[in-house]
Amino acid sequence: MYDDSAREDDAGLDVIERKLGMSRRNFLQFCTAMAATMGLPAGAEAAIAQAVATKERPSVIWLHFQECTGCTESLLRAEHPTIEKLILEVISLDYHESLFAAAGHQAEAARHAAMARHKGKYLLVVEGAIPTKDGGIYCKIGGKTALELLKECAADAAAVVAIGSCASWGGMPSTKPNPTGSSGVAEVLGKPVVTIPGCPPNPYNFLSTVVHFLTFAKLPEVDHLGRPKFAYGRLVHENCERRAHYDAGRFAMEFGDDGHRKGYCLYKLGCKGPETYANCPSILFGDVGSGSWPVGTGHPCIGCTEKGVGFAKGIHELADVKTVVPPVSYPRIVEEQGMGADFASSATLVGIAGAAAGAGAIIARNLGKRDDPDQADE
Amino acid sequence: MTISRRNFLKAAAGGGAVLATTGVADPALARPNLEMPPKAIGLLYDATLCVGCKACVVACREANDLSPVFSTDEKLWDTPLDISAYTFNVIKMYKDGSGEHKDQLKDGHAFVKRSCLHCVDPSCVSACPVSAMEKNAENGIVSYDADRCIGCRYCVAACPYGVPRFQYDTPKPKIGKCELCRHRLPEGKIAACAEKCPTGATLFGTVEQIKGEIARRRAAKPGEMVAYERQRVGSGDTHEKKAPLYVNHVYGEKELGGTQMMMLSGVPFVALGMPELPERSYSSISETIQHTLYGGLIAPVVALGGLVALAWRASKNHQDEE
Amino acid sequence: MSIQKPLSPPHRPAPLGGSLVTPVTVICAVLSLIAVYFLAKRFIFGLGAVTNINDGFPWGVWIAWDVVIGTALACGGYSMALLVYILNKGRYHPLVRPALLASLFGYTLGGASVMFDLGRYWNFYHIFTPGLAHPDSVMFEVAVCISLYIMVMWVEFSPAFFDRFGWKGMKTLVERLMFAFIGLGVLLPSMHQSSLGSLLVVFGYQIHPLWQTPLLPLLFLLSAIAMGFAVVVFESTLATSGFRLKSETRLLAGIASVMNGLLAAYLVIRFGDLAVSGKLGLAFSSGFLSLMFWLEIAFFALPLVLLQGARRNRARCLFIGAVSMLVGGGLYRMDGFLVAYQTGAGWTYFPSLPELMVTIGLIAFEVLAYIVLVRVLPVLHPNKSEPAVAAAAAAE
Structure with a gap:
């Protein structure tokens, strides 16, 4: 299965194994994680491994x-x-x-x-x-x-x-x-x-x-x-584990209340997730452990990655919700409603109007004959 | 031709004069706009505070026991496109161009809440022939009673805001509209939309309180930090935000004699689909006509007397002829 | 035939007789049955299953046509009663009973179609229930007056039945009290025909300014009475040609002149109101609605031109003039209730086929019932030398 270049790579990986004191398996996992974090396509982890192993x-x-x-x-x-x-x-x-x-x-x-x-x-x-x-x-x-x-x-x-x-x-x-x-x-x-x-x-x-x-x-x-x-391409709000509660209108009203304990949305407590671009909901906070990031532990996002939000807005100030820009799934001011004319009904109407006009014309003509004095008296 | 046009018109004018003298001359029959009820309650909707989270839409569904309404094929999410007999409250969006600036006409977006405005002088109440639509004399809530309703849909057609809606898909239809959660008030609760609104964009209170709050918000200089209450005026549940630049118009202050839900916005209300309306209520015009013609049944009775007398004379003549 | 004497006392209406099964009656019966099918569907599944009405246009053709235009077309009895009994023009008496029959059907079916249209028809009696009835509502007044008027009309027409069944005593009693019912029978339609216009006042801005005015009740009343006269002319020319009866052109010419008087008044008031309120410009700047407005006006104006002087005595002119008046009055109502009803952006309405079939079925049923009743009840005035006429009508 291995061609020459693959063997060359292997040689590089041997070096890295020694250099980093990490197993080949761990190293490749690291490269894959890097590629995934950056959203790179499949195969990029190999390029990364190659680069890390061989480049100066x-x-x-x-x-x-x-x-x-x-x-x-x-x-x-x-x-x-x-x-x-x-x-x-x-x-x-x-x-x-x-x-x-x-x-x-x-x-x-x-x-x-x-x-x-x-x-x-x-x-x-x-x-x-x-x-x-x-x-x-x-x-x-x-x-x-x-x-x-x-x-x-x-x-x-x-x-x-x-x-x-x-x-x-x-x-x-x-x-x-x-x-x-x-x-x-x-x-x-x-x-x-x-x-x-x-x-x-x-x-x-x-x-x-x-x-x-x-x-x-x-x-x-x-x-x-x-x-x-x-x-930083996505809002915290978009991938937030509490998003369903936001959509359902379930908000923690204050710290420690029933909704807060149930994991409701923290927007009302000042969560800046809706205006803060970061991947925290996806990769969490450092390497602390499962589910650990501010919102996961029940604290509103303070918007630390967002200029003008983090360290600028008060903790309890409400976020401007940016998911609506560009707007998604809101009914417009004017929605087209109701049924227009279909063929059958308009044809029927036209038919009736035509028939009525025709009948009217015939009647009027016949009545005209009556008006004619020559024909009126038989 | 024994009947001349002149004779006929004379007779018609005579009849008109009877109506005119009994009605129009009496100013007591002219019906002015109704007054705000003494303990009127209502809502303040501040479009600049609204973030479009639709919590109020969901809360309204829960409070009024309404099922989700779908407008997509998947039928997964509650996606009403408008208020209907099954949706009493909807958040709609104005959008222009890129839509990136909130509360801005050009390249901006803005939200608006569509629900009953609880008119001071409601057309639907004036229109309803069987008192199914009524305005509470105390708190001013415009309520609907299905047990009385005959389903004529005059209210649907008459409402200048298009609020009462009808169920066309059932043999036992009802009208559906916001009734300001009047079933929750005795429990000491407020309108569900206001209770759940996280920003205070929808705020519950007495109309007096709401007017005070509107004055306070409008007095703030754009850009300065202002505390906004949530749920109801006086709740103490506040958050701070920079004061926005409002358009110089409080919707519902004067429209058709006023409404108990009032609105503030950063974009002109026409853009939000709210009609431009005069101060005189349509129901007052309609009822003035009705009272003038039929007030106390005076004109009809007088007219009937005349008509019966004329008919009696004519029937005698005809019998004589035969 | 046109040399008929102006007054032909004693005028005795009689049943026309003849077969009830003709191509016309069969077609009408089939159309009526189709309507019954769709109405059954409506009562089982709701209004939306049959109609295209929606929250933007909660009133469709069932209201605009069946009720509003339908009752205006049924104003013949009212207009003739006004002319004969109130203005005491006895020579038009022969036209009263057929007009009354048509009115009776128009109104009864109009009332019935209200029932189809009412979402919660089983509560209908609430309109008459003290404590629930809401007198400030225009709809209340319309509903009460129409209901009462239908009853009054049945009483007015009852002598024809009593004749048929030979109940002399009842007939005498009713006829003795008739003047009171006639008084009511003029008052009630005056009230609700005007109020059909008042219905639109509360719609405010939703009715285009070319139609919205506090004078709506007056305009509706004037046009309704004029339509009543037009309908008498129309039906009379149709019946005389259809059943080969004696022509009543002379009488109809007199009616046409009254109708023209009303029409002139209507047009003066309509334009005067637009001029005074400064809305005349809208007649040219409202696009499609301007077109509709002028179309209406043209139909209203045509009889005024057509039925001048001697032309009034020509059956053809009478017929065309009457039809024009009816179309104008119908358009005016259709515009007011549907076309010029600006319910808000985004809403569309056009009647569905089933919805139309119900309306068509109602009209067919009305025609059918009219034919049947004039053949079995003493309504029309057959020519005296007429076994041949009856035979001809039967053969038809």
Whole structure:
């Protein structure tokens, strides 16, 4: 069954088996999961396996600004495979403050070295918002402001990925009144970047994006906010396990009430699912376990992946329901109702009218004869 | 030709004069619009708050024991296209172009609730010959009593909003319409649609409360955060939302003398399929004519007396002839 | 035949006799049976199983034709009573009884078709039940007046039956009290024929402004009386040619002139009202409805033109004029109740075939009953030298 190329692949997989310390079976499962997350067609998992196994690991530089490191934490807790293996072996993580053993000048030197060595080829990942007010003095690393660091690192990057809501548009630090002028990566750089919003984002959405980059040498298709469509193409509301309750008008009226216990829809409690694009209902929250995501545990979605919703609207504010745009299955203001003329009835009517007119004409003619004085008196 | 046109017209004019003098001259017979009942209750529908979840449609079905209505082949989902004798409440959608902007005429969409507006001076009540449609003197609910109904469908034809609907598919038909959940009120419950509405787009209350709430909502500056109550005015169950830009029109405030369900919207009501109506109720015009001609049966009795006298004279003549 | 004396006392109506089984009666009977079949279906499965009526058009042809136009076409008895008994024009007396018979049928069947149309017909008596009856309702007034009028008409017509069965005492009694019934028999149709127009007032904007006016009752009344006269002319010309009776052209010419007077009044009021309320422009700017409006007006105006002066004495002109009047009055009602009824966007209605067959069956039944009754009851005035006529009618 195996041809040469397949054997070559096998050789590559042997390498990866050793490199990652994961079984071939587990590795292929990982690749399949990645392909599935991205909604790639059957066969793509092979391409991914091939890419991960044989391509040169892309260099990744990971910057931290105004953040809580939740994104990294979330990433660290991915288990298929354990992420530290992946980021150390599949990619070449050349700079990451939280995971670096090195510190101070040594760390800065590593960053510079990586940037020089992989100029134009490295992947820049940004975690955290960038303060822009007062010259960006509210966040400094190694004496440089976040603004300067970002611009410096982005200049020679092959691609920039903003991970987490903060990097995506400012996120939590940008909540009004936004004292530090927190902004997202795209805004600061003045050009669109791929964003993986979420607080924290699901690690697989990030990993899939990276693997896509690795496999196809380009970033996945994104929406107008830079979010990969495979992960952020659908509203939470559309795949929500509680959707049936929404459609049936069954709402939890307050936390802990009977409806809440029965798993009714959380819309009335302020769930932002109807206006938030994310795949949470499908891949849940990180690798926590079955059914675990905010709505699954009874808390309304806060809309963390949605600029203008997460960290902007109040928890109890109601969502604007976006499933109706473009509108589906609503009766229009005017619905055509009733039966028009069919052939049988109109033909009958025409027939009757014709017969009546004909009969009338004949009668009128005969009556006319009567009027004629010559014929009237026999 | 022994009868001249002039004679005939004279006689006809005479008859008309009898009617005219007994009726039109008496202003007491002119029937003005009815007044809002003292303890009128109603609904406020704020189209800008409505998210189209149709919870009210489902709630209405449950409260009124109505089965789902299907408009698709699958018969899986309740998909009524309009109110009917089997659906008392429906959320309809206005849509233009891409439909992406809520409460906007161009490239926008907007919802509207179709159900009985509970007119202050209802045409259906005026039309009904057997008092099957009645307006409660206290709370103003326009109710229907099938046991009285003869099924003439005058109410269906007369309603300017097309609300009462008839069952054409059964030999024992009834009229179906929203009765503001009058069967639930004695249990201390409110209209089911308002109770289930998650946004307060449909809000229950006395008409007085509703008018106050309308004034409050209209006074808010567009964009500023406003607390909106849900279920009923005074429920305390609130959520906050940015105030919308309303069109300068409260539907039901003046239409045909007013309705007890009133509506606010961000798009003109014509777009939502609501007719533009004068302030004078049609029933008041119709009843003024009726009262003028038949008030107290004065004109008919006078006319009958004259007619019988004339007929008696004529019959004597004819007998003489024969 | 046209040299008939204007007054021919004593006029004695008599049964025409002859066979009851003719092609016409057989066809009418078959059509009536078809209607019975569909009516059975309606009572078993509901109105929707037979008709196309819907919530946008809750009233279809069964109301617009059978009741509204049907009773207007049955105004012959009313119009003739008005002329003969109220305006005391005794010379038209020979035309009363046939007109009354036609009215009796028109109204009785109109009343019956209301029963077919009522969704909850078993509650019909509620209209007469104190406490339930709602006098503010135009429908209440129409229903009560039509019901009473049907009863009054049966009383008015009862002498014909009493003649037939030879109940002299009853006949004398009824005839002695007849003036009271005649008074009622004029009042009641005046009330409900006008109210059939008033029915539309409460529809408000749903009736196109070219038709909607507070003067609807007056316009309906005037046109109903005119239609009553037209129907007398129509039936008389039909009956005289169909049964080969003596022509009554002279009398009919007199009636036509009365009808024209009413028509003129109707048109003046109609246009005057439109002009005063500033709606005349709509007569040209309402598309299809403008067309219908002018069609109506043309049919109303034709008799005015056609039946001027001497032409009034020509049977053909009389017939065409009467038909035109009837079509105009019918159109006016059809427009008011269906065509100009703008129930809201999206609604369509056109009568279904079964629905039409019921209406056709009713008309057929009416014709059938008329033929049968004039042959067995003293209604029409056969020519005196007439064994030949009766034979000819029988042969038909």
